Amino acid sequence: MWQPATRYPDPAVVVLDPRFAKYRVTSAAVERIATGMRWAEGPVWFGDGRYLLWSDVPNDRIMKWDEQTGGVSVFRQPSGNANGHTRDRQGRLVGCEHLGRRIVRTEYDGGITTLVDRFQGARLNSPNDIVVKSDGSVWFTDPPFGILGWYEGVPAQPERPECVYRFDPATGKTTVVTDAVARPNGLCFSPDEKLLYVVESGAAPKRIRVFDVAGDGATLTNDRVFFTCEAESSPDGFRCDVDGNLWAGWGTGEGQDGVRIFAPDGTTIGRIHLPERCANLCFGGRHRNRLFMAASQSVYALYVNTQGAVGG
Numbered sequence: 001m002w003q004p005a006t007r008y009p010d011p012a013v014v015v016l017d018p019r020f021a022k023y024r025v026t027s028a029a030v031e032r033i034a035t036g037m038r039w040a041e042g043p044v045w046f047g048d049g050r051y052l053l054w055s056d057v058p059n060d061r062i063m064k065w066d067e068q069t070g071g072v073s074v075f076r077q078p079s080g081n082a083n084g085h086t087r088d089r090q091g092r093l094v095g096c097e098h099l100g101r102r103i104v105r106t107e108y109d110g111g112i113t114t115l116v117d118r119f120q121g122a123r124l125n126s127p128n129d130i131v132v133k134s135d136g137s138v139w140f141t142d143p144p145f146g147i148l149g150w151y152e153g154v155p156a157q158p159e160r161p162e163c164v165y166r167f168d169p170a171t172g173k174t175t176v177v178t179d180a181v182a183r184p185n186g187l188c189f190s191p192d193e194k195l196l197y198v199v200e201s202g203a204a205p206k207r208i209r210v211f212d213v214a215g216d217g218a219t220l221t222n223d224r225v226f227f228t229c230e231a232e233s234s235p236d237g238f239r240c241d242v243d244g245n246l247w248a249g250w251g252t253g254e255g256q257d258g259v260r261i262f263a264p265d266g267t268t269i270g271r272i273h274l275p276e277r278c279a280n281l282c283f284g285g286r287h288r289n290r291l292f293m294a295a296s297q298s299v300y301a302l303y304v305n306t307q308g309a310v311g312g
Contacts, residue, residue: 002275002298005029012258012273013302019263020270023245028303030272033292034065034072039152040294041237042095042129044085045284052284054294055082057098057152065299067285080104081146081153084129084186084237084280088169089136089311096127098146098153103127103138103167116140116167116174122159126152129186129237129280132311133193135217138167139177141184143201164198166218177220181209186237186280189213190244190264191309196220197246199236205229208248227266232256237280237294241306245269247291251277259293274300283308 005012010029015021033052034040040063043054050067053075061077062085076082080097088094093106094115101124102117115138117124126146131139143162146153163179164187178184182202189196193213200207208227211220226246229235233256238248246262250271258274259281276296284290288307293300 002032004031010302014271014273015269016271017263017267017269019267020261023241023261023270023305025303025305030274031301032298033070033301034063035298037063037297037299039279040296040299041083041279042085043280043282043284043292043294043299044087044093045282045288045292046087046091047284047286047288048091050286052282052292052299053085053093054292054299055079055085055095057081057083060099062095063299083127083146083152084140086130086132086311088132088138089134094130094132094138096130096140098126101126101147101156103130103140115169116165119160119163119165119174119176125158125160125162128184131188133189133217134311136169137218138169139187139189139196140165140167141181141187141198143183143185145183162202168218175218177218178211178223180223186235186249188239188246189309189311190240191242192244193217197226197238197240199238199248201234201236205231206234208235208246227262234277235260236278239282240309241283241304242309243306244309245306247281247283249278249280249293249295251279257295259291272302 009026037056038058064075080099085095147156185199210226212222236249244264259272261270278295
């Protein structure tokens, strides 16, 4: 049973390297703002409405938390077994659906537009996580997790290799930016968008890969390993702060569950321990200084002394 910290600083927030100390707010504690999900994923912050959305994938719904009231409600059901979410540069919700095997955009009037569901005539696998670059392009991963069983989608045979894609809304063109990552999962850009980080869930042990974004802003070069995980640990979704630190959802098991924070050089500088495996996270709140963590059956929040990078 989770209990909030009764003293400051919260012992769940651990400084492993002096570089992390300045990011810990010593009078802030981890808060659980919602619970009762089966598998919480894909949090995204709407500052203009002061609310958080996230996926409850097996329950086929998107949930909503209202910052002003603390109320939790269903935002959309059915959701197509929605997973990862972000916002485009016009503020619209853009997300991944397992069931529809597609990328969708929610329009201002609430209508849903399919952006991508096929590539070269074949259906996508089950889009997992998603980011939008400053040029408006939509980047997403497409592992098979949502077509492996009945829990988070519907079983199906893959029609495409596991790739990371880029979709350009201006032209309607979709391209493969890499097919070299085994079961690509979480992804995010560095604050200057010169780097793209991708979780490689199909590696043993799991790894975080990093690519340089070429000068054209649309292709990747210099594929390399950013971090190789310990055998028992597993990264999932992540986001960067304005200083280029990587805040990564993490599991699995006692002492591993929560968030792991990496400096740009790949050093683990801090941890946030949670009683549940953290699948994904985002920054939000009035100043983008509140970390929201979608962790298994619950969503947690923590004020930190940094801000999320724009677009995360």
